[in-house]
Amino acid sequence: MQATAYTYDSETRSGSVLLDDGTPLPFEAPAFDAGGLRLLRPGQRVRIEIEGGTADSGDGRRVVLVTLQTF
Template sequence: MQASIHTFDESDGFGSALLDDGREVTFTGRVFAASTLRHVRPGQRVSIVLGPDATTVTRLWIVGIGPEQPIR
């Protein structure tokens, strides 16, 4: 699923993203650190996986960055 970064706190890696239907979901610093990204900016498109509660992100990445993520 894709979303757009809404907020991002560089100091702790916590942030939120907006789904295409307008819902806001959050991600923790731990999820951001696991993404191996160094920074994201508001409006940036990312791919995400939501947890069972459908309000928190369990995985975050940008297609084309990271192992097995070829740019097409």
């Protein structure tokens, strides 16, 4: 799934992304670390993987991977 980086704290390696429908979804350090990134800037397009919930609901969803979107 694609999203846009919204916030990122380099000290905690956590932040949030915006889904294409504008829904914010937070991520924690393990999701950031799983993507192998060193830095993330707001506005960058990213690829995310989520667990839990459904595509239509934010309930129970959590980001398990954040990495840069490549073409």
